Amino acid sequence: NAGVMQNPRHLVRRRGQEARLRCSPMKGHSHVYWYRQLPEEGLKFMVYLQKENIIDESGMPKERFSAEFPKEGPSILRIQQVVRGDSAAYFCASSGRNQPQHFGDGTRLSIL
Amino acid sequence: DAKTTQPPSMDCAEGRAANLPCNHSTISGNEYVYWYRQIHSQGPQYIIHGLKNNETNEMASLIITEDRKSSTLILPHATLRDTAVYYCIVRVGDTNAGKSTFGDGTTLTVKP
Numbered sequence: 538n539a540g541v542m543q544n545p546r547h548l549v550r551r552r553g554q555e556a557r558l559r560c561s562p563m564k565g566h567s568h569v570y571w572y573r574q575l576p577e578e579g580l581k582f583m584v585y586l587q588k589e590n591i592i593d594e595s596g597m598p599k600e601r602f603s604a605e606f607p608k609e610g611p612s613i614l615r616i617q618q619v620v621r622g623d624s625a626a627y628f629c630a631s632s633g634r635n636q637p638q639h640f641g642d643g644t645r646l647s648i649l
Numbered sequence: 650d651a652k653t654t655q656p657p658s659m660d661c662a663e664g665r666a667a668n669l670p671c672n673h674s675t676i677s678g679n680e681y682v683y684w685y686r687q688i689h690s691q692g693p694q695y696i697i698h699g700l701k702n703n704e705t706n707e708m709a710s711l712i713i714t715e716d717r718k719s720s721t722l723i724l725p726h727a728t729l730r731d732t733a734v735y736y737c738i739v740r741v742g743d744t745n746a747g748k749s750t751f752g753d754g755t756t757l758t759v760k761p
Binding site: 541572580581582595596626630639641642 | 683685687690691692693694695698736747748749750751752753754
């Protein structure tokens with residue numbers, strides 16, 4: 538009974554490159570959430586998606602960041618033209634009917 | 650979502666009960682209290698949630714005051730592996746849909 542799967546666990550990018558983070562929700566879950574945790578800080582909500590729809594993106598930076606949750610396949614958080622300040626742990630969570638949100642173990646993004 | 654207030658840190662002796670308080674004085678009637686913990690930068694782990702009745706599961710107990718303005722998470726027999734940051738969150742509804750707003754949490758240190 539696999540939990541929320543995130544990959545890669547660690548990702549290193551140079552400034553200006555693109556970062557793509559993937560999240561496979563728990564089986565039967567149709568809601569996906571992305572959170573960001575900067576070093577020594579708490580988790581900050583970024584975006585909430587259901588299949589093929591963005592429900593709440595109030596925490597997403599206005600530029601360079603995008604998210605999708607296609608009908609088939611994992612949810613993708615995409616960061617274009619990365620900068621040093623994007624270095625953080627990015628956590629994905631999923632939930633389903635009458636199920637609490639479960640989190641993955643995150644992707645640690647490092648920008649050189 | 651209502652704001653929560655937690656002490657920044659607490660210590661507990663191994664084998665003793667750990668009682669973690671949370672104030673949520675502006676909680677609305679349809680908001681639930683959720684508790685998560687994060688162990689050493691892993692993904693947050695769901696512990697328990699409730700509306701107004703006390704709740705118990707295999708991990709912990711949740712005591713919510715009658716006026717619902719505060720709650721206490723109880724780990725009945727703390728172990729060293731319970732050392733973590735504990736987050737108290739209030740959210741609308743029991744469907745687990747929607748974002749979670751994480752504060753700074755309480756760092757619980759269990760000592761031998």
